Amino acid sequence: MAKLCFPKCRLGKMMCWLQIVLGGLVVIISISSIIGFYSAGFFFRNEDICRQFYGVKDVYDGFDIQALTERVGEVLDRMDILQEKLESKVKQMEKEKEDSGTITRLEYKKYLKEEVIRPLYNAHMALRQIRLPKAEGIRNSTMKEEPLINNFVIEEIRKYITPKENRLGKMNIYGSERIYNTIGHACVAFKKDLEDYMDYDIGSYCNDDWNLAQRLMVNGCDPLPRRRCLTRASKLYQKPYPINESLWRLPDGRNVRWSNYKCRNFECLASKNPKRGYSKCSGCFEMENEKLKWVTNSSLAVDFTIKDVLAIKPGEIRIGLDFGVGTGTFAARMTELNITIVSTALNLGAPFNEIIALRGLIPLYITLNQRLPFFDNTMDLIHTAGFMDGWIDLQLMEFILYDWDRILRPGGLLWIDRFFCKRKDQDDYMYMFLQFRYKKHKWVTASKSSDEIYFSALLEKPPRGV
C-alpha cells in the first residue's frame, strides 16, 4: 500500500510541510514588523518628556493602530483560506490515489504557482503595505509617515497621498522638500466611493464616472485626487463655433457626453420639459430668455442692469467672478464689454460646465466647500445670483462672505443679485452683508411672495491699508 501511493503521499506530505513553513514565515514577518514598530516607537522618542505628559498610550502616536489591526486580520483570513484549500486538496489527492496515475511535474509546478505562491504573495503584500512610521523625519523635516495612508488598500490612493520627494534632494519652487498631494479628509468617510474612483488601469481609459467624482466633491472629498487614466470625450466632437457666434448660440449637442444626464441634447433642457433633470435656473438653456438678462429694464427694482453697475466705476472693472448657477450669460455680456468673468459651475443634472465652455467662457468647477482659488485683493467684481439664498447656514455664509471679501480688491464691487429668503430671516441675512461696512451704492428689497423677500445690493469694498 505504502509503496503504491508513494509519489502522491510524498506530494501530500510535501504540501503539508510547505504550507506549515510558509505560513509560519508570514506569521513571523508580521509579528516581527509589529515588534519593530513598537520598539521604534518606544526607543526613538524622547521618553523623558513624552512619558511624563502622555504616558504609555503615546506609543501609538502618529500610527494608525486600527488600520494595522484590520490589515493583519485580512492577512490572517487569507492564510486561513489558503490552509483550508491546501488541506482539502491533500485529502482529495489521498482519495483519488488508487484510480489516477502520477502527477506530472508541469501540473505540480502550475499547482504550486497558482494555489500556493500567488495567495501567499498577496498576503505578503498586504502586510508589506502597512507602512510603519519612521522614527525620525526625512532629512531636515520632522514630518513622519502620513497616517492616513494606512486607511486605504487601493494602491493608487496610497501612492497618491504619499509625499513625493524632490529629485536630487533639492528644494522645489515652493521651497519645500516634497510635494504633498492631498485629498479632502471627508474622503475617508466615502472610502468605498473613493476606492471605486481610484480603481482603474493606469494609462487606459477612465470609467465614465464624473458624476461619482462630483458626488464625492459635493460631499466634502474635495479636492479629489488626480488620476492617471484618460478621460473619455463625446463620440463626435465638433470644433466649437467662433467667438462671435458661440456667445449666444446653443452649442452643438454632439460636443457633450450625455450618458450621465437625463437629457440627450440641449433642446431637451428647456424649462417646459418636466423631465429635463435639473431644477436650479430652469430656462438657463434658452438663449432667447438669457439675452434679456441684465440689459433690459425690469419691472422689479431688485434687477440692476450691467450698464448702471459699470457706470459707478467707469473703466475700472476688468476681471471678476460670477458665483452662481447658470450657463455663463453674465460672463457673455461682460465679454462683449471686454471684461473677463470666471463663472462657477457644477453639473447639477445638466451640462453647465460644458455649455459655459462651449460658449467660449471660463467655467470654474468648484463646490461651496472650497476656499476660492484666487489670491487676496485681486478681483474687481464678484457677482452672485441664484445660488446663495435662504437655505444657507448663517455661519457657512459668513465664511463664504469673508472669503469673497478676501479676494475682492479695495474699491471692488460686490453685486448681490436677487438674494431671497424668508421675511423673518431678513435681519439675520442683512447683517451678514452689513458687517463688512462696505459702501452701499445700491440696496433694494422687494416682496417675492407673502412671506419671502428679494434683496439686491451693490457694495464697494473699502480700502484696508492697515
Ligand SMILES: *[C@@H]1O[C@H](CO)[C@@H](O)[C@H](O)[C@H]1NC(C)=O
Ligand atoms: C537642511 O538644513 C541645513 C542646515 O540646517 C541646510 O544647510 C540645508 O540646506 C538643509 N537642506 C535642505 C534640503 O533643506
Ligand SMILES: *[C@@H]1O[C@H](CO)[C@@H](O)[C@H](O)[C@H]1NC(C)=O
Ligand atoms: C464671425 O467671424 C467670422 C470671421 O472672423 C465671419 O466669417 C463670420 O461671418 C462671423 N459670424 C457672424 C455671425 O458675424
Ligand SMILES: *[C@@H]1O[C@H](CO)[C@@H](O)[C@H](O)[C@H]1NC(C)=O
Ligand atoms: C431703461 O430705463 C432707462 C431710464 O430708467 C432708460 O433711459 C433706458 O432707455 C431704458 N432702456 C430700455 C432698453 O428700455
Ligand SMILES: *[C@@H]1O[C@H](CO)[C@@H](O)[C@H](O)[C@H]1NC(C)=O
Ligand atoms: C473691446 O476691445 C476691442 C479691441 O480692443 C475694441 O475694438 C472694442 O471697442 C472694445 N469694446 C468695448 C465695449 O469697449
